[in-house]
Amino acid sequence: MNRSARYALRIASLAVALGLWQLLTSRDIDLWLRFSQFPTVTDVAHTFADRLAGPDYWTDLTDSLTRILTGFLLAAVLGVATGVLVARSRLAEDLLGPVLEVIRPVPAIALVPVAILLFPSNEQGIVFITCAAAFFPVLVSTRHAVRALTPVWEEAVRTMGGGRWRVLGSVVLPGALPGVFGGLSVGIGVSWICVISAEMISGQYGVGYRTWQDYTVVDYPGVFVGMVTIGVLGWLTSTAVELLGRRLTRWLPRTAHVPAARPKPAPAGAAPSPARAAVREDTPAHPEEARDEHLVRD
């Protein structure tokens, strides 16, 4: 299936969902599930348009984004650093491991009291909760990724005279990157859950705060505007993480199912190289692939 057809299918999937929603709500269908009170798609769209015109919506949006990006970036840095430390040092593992393992099962949103006690402002508390939420997925996947590194990579660098920092920079971090991005993808999702919940509990402004406000004044279309906003923002941010991850781990051997990596016409069986990025402009890619053996045999 080509690219545009796949996009068309994706859009159709969203359109069908919206159409179903509109149908159920505009007909006031009550079949055990009660859609009569439910706002219709058009109601939500109107409210959305009004909100977009007003100043509050954009303040909420930037507030939420600032919180989540700050919290998430902090979590990424702390999570990767702690993960590497715990995986590489037995001392660090013994010192930090137990504390981390005890805190880890506590849901980040249950840390609201802690945040209120610890931080002078709500703002910092929300960032703390967001950070705590993303920290553990990043930590755990980094730890696993670092432990799973092929030992010969490190041995190779050490026998070239590379020290601890060289091993860290040239082997551990790049080698663990695919795993780290697994953690970051999970982390950004959990971060959204927590930033919205924290805003609902203790925020001033923010998408979560607005959504909860709308609920308390029984403005259901407003609630749905909030939900749609959260959905779209979450989708955008996790896509950004995903794309960045793919870009940084382009060296991974991939099978041909990466959509963009499969040019359709394959002339004369000489399939063009899928790793466009890997092939630098100075290398005419394919004819040399089998050259090694020729050189030996001829």
Added chain:
Amino acid sequence: MSTSSETETETETENKNGHGTGTGTGTGTGTTNGTGIETGTGTGTGAEVGGGMGIGIAAADGARPPTGVGTSPRGTRLTLRGATLGHPDAAAVSGVDVDVSPGEILTVVGPSGCGKSTLLRTLAGLLPPLAGTAEQDGHPVDGPGADRALVFQEDALLPWRTLRANVELPLAIQGLPRTERRAQVTAWLERVGLAAQAGQLPHRVSGGQRQRAQLARALAGRPRAVLMDEPFGALDAQTRAGMQDLLVEVLRGTGATVVFVTHDVDEALFLGDRVALLGAGRLTAVREVPRPRDRTAHNAPARLALRRDVLTSLGT
């Protein structure tokens, strides 16, 4: 030590072994030595292999690394004294006494799992000896260093770096300025016949090309000793013969001491000035090889006798 994958490849190449020896040696004499490995089929293939490499070398010779490799003998003496080698909970070899003189090529041959890799890792400084000492020029080896490069069987190139960037790594570690690094890496890649693949990632090239890149990477750092852990073990017989010739060629003039571990007796006898036999948890013998690195000497009576001895003492 021997991982499962290593064992797999070893059995695989063991099978090819018969073929490999056949093509390399059986120049119509129908050599028989009672081992049953020799097939004596491929007449004259050895010469062809040599000729093929000759072309490669001619092309590479003009592009020596500018650092003047091979001006003076700069090999290092590696010594193991009464050494017990292995991991703390599992000693692999004990009572090893061996002295590798500067510039010498010592091959270590033995069945898989006999501690060949352990010996190499100890010399590299990755593994401290459990007893006895490992010395370099009379000083105890207390850790890995740039003057003792290690070449692995496979997949030791960093997969996220292009071949060029992999070969550049030791030079970057040594802190060479970028332009000089570039020039040296280009020269090395040409020398091992990888100029055209410089920008490729390791998984995009063949196994033979990866090992060439590893060789270039190990030698680019101008080590005084090169420790090679079955570097050609996963290659097919043809490619392997070519790689052996390439190795001899690129080592020429570096003066580096080489310890080369293999399970292939013919490879050991071709490359080594001396052959060390490892088996049953100890170093059983170290033998001088007559006319090393001479393909035509393969059927010389002295070499054949040694080969027979080696195979007998390895229990094949």
